[in-house]
Amino acid sequence: MNVNQPSERQKMTxxxxxxxxxxxxxxxITFKMLIGPKMTIQYPEEKYHPGGYYRGRxxxxxxxxxxxxxxxxxxxxxxxxxxxxxxxxxxDREKERYPVKFEINMLRCIFCGLCxxxxxxxxxxxxxxxxxxxxxxxxxxxxxxxxxxxxxQLQDRLEYLRMHQYYEPPARAxxx
Amino acid sequence: MPTIYIDxxxxxxxxxxxxxxxxxxxxxxxxxxCWHPAMSAPAxxxxxxxxxxxxxxxxxxxxxxxxxxxxxxxxxxxxxPSCRYPVSEGLHVLFQVPEVIESQHAVMEFLLINHPLDCxxxxxxxxxxxxxxxxxxxxxxxxxxxxxxxxPKHVIWGPNVIFDAERCISCSRCIRYADEILHDPVIDFVNxxxxxxxxxxxxxxxxxxxxMNVIExxxxxxxxxxxxxxxxxxWEMSFxxxxxxxxxxxxxxxxxxxxxxxLRLQPRTNMYVNQYWMCDAGRLTQYPFVNENRIDKPxxxxxxxxxxxxxxxxxxxxxxxxxxxxDAKEIGIVVSGMLTNEDAxxxxxxxxxHIPAATVMLMTVxxxxxxxxxxxxxxxxxxxxxxxxILGDVLASLSVEEFRAKVESKQLKLVWVIGEDxxxxxxxxxxxIADGADTLIxxxxxxxxxxxxxxxxxxxxxxxxMEGTFxxxxxxxxxxxxxxxxxxxxxxxxxxxxxWDKMGAWNDRWSHGPRRHCRPLWQMLAATASIAGHSWxxxxxxxxxxxLAQTVEGFARMTxxxxxxxxxxxxGKVDEPEPPVFHYDSHRLKPxxxxxxxxxxxxxxxxxx
Numbered sequence: 001m002n003v004n005q006p007s008e009r010q011k012m013t014x015x016x017x018x019x020x021x022x023x024x025x026x027x028x029i030t031f032k033m034l035i036g037p038k039m040t041i042q043y044p045e046e047k048y049h050p051g052g053y054y055r056g057r058x059x060x061x062x063x064x065x066x067x068x069x070x071x072x073x074x075x076x077x078x079x080x081x082x083x084x085x086x087x088x089x090x091x092d093r094e095k096e097r098y099p100v101k102f103e104i105n106m107l108r109c110i111f112c113g114l115c116x117x118x119x120x121x122x123x124x125x126x127x128x129x130x131x132x133x134x135x136x137x138x139x140x141x142x143x144x145x146x147x148x149x150x151x152x153q154l155q156d157r158l159e160y161l162r163m164h165q166y167y168e169p170p171a172r173a174x175x176x
Numbered sequence: 177m178p179t180i181y182i183d184x185x186x187x188x189x190x191x192x193x194x195x196x197x198x199x200x201x202x203x204x205x206x207x208x209x210c211w212h213p214a215m216s217a218p219a220x221x222x223x224x225x226x227x228x229x230x231x232x233x234x235x236x237x238x239x240x241x242x243x244x245x246x247x248x249x250x251x252x253x254x255x256x257p258s259c260r261y262p263v264s265e266g267l268h269v270l271f272q273v274p275e276v277i278e279s280q281h282a283v284m285e286f287l288l289i290n291h292p293l294d295c296x297x298x299x300x301x302x303x304x305x306x307x308x309x310x311x312x313x314x315x316x317x318x319x320x321x322x323x324x325x326x327x328p329k330h331v332i333w334g335p336n337v338i339f340d341a342e343r344c345i346s347c348s349r350c351i352r353y354a355d356e357i358l359h360d361p362v363i364d365f366v367n368x369x370x371x372x373x374x375x376x377x378x379x380x381x382x383x384x385x386x387x388m389n390v391i392e393x394x395x396x397x398x399x400x401x402x403x404x405x406x407x408x409x410x411w412e413m414s415f416x417x418x419x420x421x422x423x424x425x426x427x428x429x430x431x432x433x434x435x436x437x438x439l440r441l442q443p444r445t446n447m448y449v450n451q452y453w454m455c456d457a458g459r460l461t462q463y464p465f466v467n468e469n470r471i472d473k474p475x476x477x478x479x480x481x482x483x484x485x486x487x488x489x490x491x492x493x494x495x496x497x498x499x500x501x502x503d504a505k506e507i508g509i510v511v512s513g514m515l516t517n518e519d520a521x522x523x524x525x526x527x528x529x530h531i532p533a534a535t536v537m538l539m540t541v542x543x544x545x546x547x548x549x550x551x552x553x554x555x556x557x558x559x560x561x562x563x564x565x566i567l568g569d570v571l572a573s574l575s576v577e578e579f580r581a582k583v584e585s586k587q588l589k590l591v592w593v594i595g596e597d598x599x600x601x602x603x604x605x606x607x608x609i610a611d612g613a614d615t616l617i618x619x620x621x622x623x624x625x626x627x628x629x630x631x632x633x634x635x636x637x638x639x640x641x642m643e644g645t646f647x648x649x650x651x652x653x654x655x656x657x658x659x660x661x662x663x664x665x666x667x668x669x670x671x672x673x674x675x676w677d678k679m680g681a682w683n684d685r686w687s688h689g690p691r692r693h694c695r696p697l698w699q700m701l702a703a704t705a706s707i708a709g710h711s712w713x714x715x716x717x718x719x720x721x722x723x724l725a726q727t728v729e730g731f732a733r734m735t736x737x738x739x740x741x742x743x744x745x746x747x748g749k750v751d752e753p754e755p756p757v758f759h760y761d762s763h764r765l766k767p768x769x770x771x772x773x774x775x776x777x778x779x780x781x782x783x784x785x
Contacts, residue, residue, distance in 0.1 A: 070296050070297050071406075072295075072296030072297065072301075072409070073409040073411075073412065074296070076412075077409070077411060077412075082675070082676060082679050082680070082684070085676075085684075085685065085686045087408075088406040088407075088408075089406060090405065090406055095294075095297060096297055096329075096330065096406075097296075097297040097406055103685065105684065107683075108684075120295075120296050121296065137683050141685060
């Protein structure tokens, strides 16, 4: 059907068509922000301390009795830009596998958090580390020694993850 | 030929088959754990239960019909195991019905009650039948909240197999394999109920030469390989269909590759050759030599006696000059059964065109201790039969001593060894030949005592780096495609490569797999012939094979596509196709890829190149 819809301009009232009251209202907000509390921080001098919600550099969780990772390779499989490489080895602990080599190429990482989401052992989490500077490509590939972080430093994020379970499998039709 | 009806679809079954077999042959996948076509059917996993019925008859023998004239089917009150139920004329099977699906869900829930959730550490994950069926035939949720059973983990059964009792679902495939196929019954069930487990008889070991087949038989990760343990996840690897070069049987196998290194070999079903099996020696000894101790580049002996790496152009120039420097009568060639049919044909053409008077000797490697009455044969080279057939009258019938005497009396001044280590195979005699020759040229893939004393070493591609065909001891010609890339041919189109190897960039550490400057023999000879002024016009292995099929009688009308389609063709039998047989694959990495599609893509890529 070829019907003329009234345009935005046609729908305006007289006062809106004048624009001036709206300009005054907008400037009002500007002046309110000018004297109100500031949102910005002076970054290099002042540090930003995000909460558990923040997805920074992915790290490996180090428990009291060693690393949690069992080198199952799911993070490596799910990683969209192929940033993670895992090679497994055998230990005498109850969980027989451990990562001999665990490398994250921070030049490839896109901080999507899928590795954390897929991990069956809650062993890789996104930390609050947001300052990453590398002088060359080689040093941007982080090995286990740089990735392992004691669990005490990651409590925020682990709690956040437990409260916000990403995915609950939908009930299949046959279950009903 | 009884006709059975599965969900109303008529199927022509064969007499004596079970419902499961008939269904599988017609592309209907009824789930099964314990059934395997090579062994008896104990019907103890219960996942293959189906509803079975026959048309009801009246007292006078005629079929009872309903108002529409269709026969009335009387179903059995309880579900029947389809792996054990023989087909008969007019049998009706219901598979996709709520009752059967409900029973599958129940069976899966029972199996998963005591199955540990350790898929992250289990080597089978990714190619596991239980994982696959948990996805397709279960509710996805367990109602079991109590603690699971604990049983011994990592029990060493033998030199190659490790057992995890917690993961076992008691299908008894391994027990029946040891009993019925190997006739070496060393394992059996002990205890009852949910405490049931499998144990070795006291004082025995599962050390049969074919023990590793239980790894592929086991539908779960209860039996895994000690050699492959935790080396890689299966979804990271690529599996290329190939042929085992370990002996003249030519068992079909998959080559598991990660980062351009072979990590494992496993059998591939070919009912005409190896059925479902492969020997442990083949799996364990036929890949380390591809990964290690390789000759990466052609080597030339300099004046101070050390071998230095040179480019291919330089090496082949040197090669041609050395062949020219002596009379053709003074050239002795030692040929190996490791060569493919294409290599042997190119060699034959090269000898006929350039050095017709050369003495050619076939080096055979026989090991009577290796032979048994199952798969392994005494001839330890994959293509002795093919090389004999193709080289034919070019070959001289000489003993090793006669050859050595000729070399020592300087009748043969230039010795050219292809694909073998003289000393390893011929011992003292081989060393004397290597020392006695004025000029020693070696084409080899691995460093050996012979390559150390050589004047020129040409780096040869192994079976994993080239396309070609082997002719096995029964004269069956089998095709294989490359699993690894080389520096000579770095492109991978059409080859099976894993996600990592495909996407990796130069600055990813994992993609730094070794790339070697090695060539198959036919490529070297074609390049040498062009130095000599002949253009052979061979651009890919298929060109050589096409020429071979036209020239040598036994190979007439064979093509790679035909070889793949018929799972290999016996020499001279192109026009008499064997009766088709069902090739069963128990479980493999899913999603399944059509392996032969790759061959065609690979072919196109070669043409483009």
